[in-house]
Amino acid sequence: MKRIYMDHAATTYVDREVVQAMLPYFTEHFGNASSLHSFGREAKAALERSRGVVAKALGASPEEIYFTSGGTESDNTAIKGVMYANRNKNHLITSSIEHHAVLETCGYLQERGIDVTLLPVDKQGLVSLNHLEDAITEETGLVTIMHANNEIGTIEPLKEIGRITRENDIYLHTDAVQSFGKIPTNVDDLNVDLLSISGHKIYGPKGVGVLYVRDGVEIEPLLLGGGHERRMRSGTENVAGIVGLAKAVEISQREMKKESERLIRLRDRLIERVLEIDDSWLNGHPTQRLPNNANFGFGRVEGESLILRLDAKGVAASTGSACSSGSGAPSHVLTSIGLTTEQASGSLRLTLGKCNTEEDIDYVLGVLPEVVSDLRRISAI
Numbered sequence: 001m002k003r004i005y006m007d008h009a010a011t012t013y014v015d016r017e018v019v020q021a022m023l024p025y026f027t028e029h030f031g032n033a034s035s036l037h038s039f040g041r042e043a044k045a046a047l048e049r050s051r052g053v054v055a056k057a058l059g060a061s062p063e064e065i066y067f068t069s070g071g072t073e074s075d076n077t078a079i080k081g082v083m084y085a086n087r088n089k090n091h092l093i094t095s096s097i098e099h100h101a102v103l104e105t106c107g108y109l110q111e112r113g114i115d116v117t118l119l120p121v122d123k124q125g126l127v128s129l130n131h132l133e134d135a136i137t138e139e140t141g142l143v144t145i146m147h148a149n150n151e152i153g154t155i156e157p158l159k160e161i162g163r164i165t166r167e168n169d170i171y172l173h174t175d176a177v178q179s180f181g182k183i184p185t186n187v188d189d190l191n192v193d194l195l196s197i198s199g200h201k202i203y204g205p206k207g208v209g210v211l212y213v214r215d216g217v218e219i220e221p222l223l224l225g226g227g228h229e230r231r232m233r234s235g236t237e238n239v240a241g242i243v244g245l246a247k248a249v250e251i252s253q254r255e256m257k258k259e260s261e262r263l264i265r266l267r268d269r270l271i272e273r274v275l276e277i278d279d280s281w282l283n284g285h286p287t288q289r290l291p292n293n294a295n296f297g298f299g300r301v302e303g304e305s306l307i308l309r310l311d312a313k314g315v316a317a318s319t320g321s322a323c324s325s326g327s328g329a330p331s332h333v334l335t336s337i338g339l340t341t342e343q344a345s346g347s348l349r350l351t352l353g354k355c356n357t358e359e360d361i362d363y364v365l366g367v368l369p370e371v372v373s374d375l376r377r378i379s380a381i
């Protein structure tokens with residue numbers, strides 16, 4: 001059976017070119033980047049080349065790039081690290097639709113005495129600048145707002161958010177895990193001070209990520225030990241992973257413009273045709289959204305059944321409904337944009353990627369209406 005992967009927001013395959021770039025760093029160039037001998041120096045050189053590639057893609061300098069174990073660690077380090085280093089500030093601001101890596105970290109700090117403001121979003125998932133301005137106090141040390149949402153694809157007005165945080169002398173962190181490689185993420189254009197990236201969302205390996213920290217930002221490390229990454233992240237560097245991530249970054253920058261245009265065409269055709277299904281709607285913003293994200297709601301349909309039916313037809317998709325996340329609660333993103341529990345339960349996220357073609361879209365458009373009406377028939381009985 002034909003298998004179609006449309007869950008690129010969950011993870012991507014690793015690009016062949018990336019695998020090729022990584023391989024020598026498992027075998028002949030296996031050195032520890034801290035060692036003084038030639039094996040170590042080879043690893044160190046690869047590490048610093050990789051840092052340069054990532055810095056260039058972000059419009060940053062290499063000294064502002066730290067390699068981590070992924071998006072989750074980057075988010076944790078940014079938020080805890082800044083709040084721990086700036087103890088005179090006791091307030092942080094985030095949004096209600098952040099990834100769990102951000103929300104759980106903010107919740108952890110809240111339990112330990114830090115005031116946390118969760119900004120609401122509108123029906124399309126946008127944070128309001130007025131709400132942000134109203135939330136800022138003398139105590140605010142950090143604002144953390146994602147660049148683009150992983151479930152509904154909404155792109156937040158970071159540049160304008162950054163203008164506000166600048167004026168108020170507050171650090172701004174953004175989780176750019178979903179946006180990096182799909183839309184421009186120059187740190188100066190976005191007015192951000194800290195930014196998180198993950199390797200496995202951009203056709204790179206799992207277990208490796210980046211935290212950008214603007215020069216001069218007061219931040220503490222989470223991991224202590226041998227003082228790697230200029231004392232910001234101890235632990236022997238994952239050289240092969242970092243080389244792979246840098247290769248994935250390089251490819252994404254080379255292909256971004258063309259690939260994003262292609263994805264937007266596929267996405268818009270998918271959206272237009274899926275919305276012809278009775279009692280269906282689009283979750284997220286109609287235009288301010290990631291090139292590869294389509295998130296639909298279907299009335300009288302249970303998301304998990306939908307995913308399983310689609311999987312049986314070879315289509316890998318995702319839902320924000322109750323059980324798929326294992327939490328027993330509907331997606332916090334979908335309820336934040338005003339959906340009822342029932343509406344949120346009938347959601348379908350299709351996230352496109354480099355391997356998806358026009359034919360894949362046709363195939364999904366061919367099977368989806370029938371799957372939806374089948375499920376509605378069953379639920380009516």
Ligand SMILES: *Cc1c(COP(=O)(O)O)cnc(C)c1O
Nearest residue numbers: 070071072099101150177178198
């Ligand atoms: C996947 C994801 C993360 C977590 O990244 P990992 O590398 O899997 O830890 C964080 N934020 C967003 C928005 C994501 O999509």
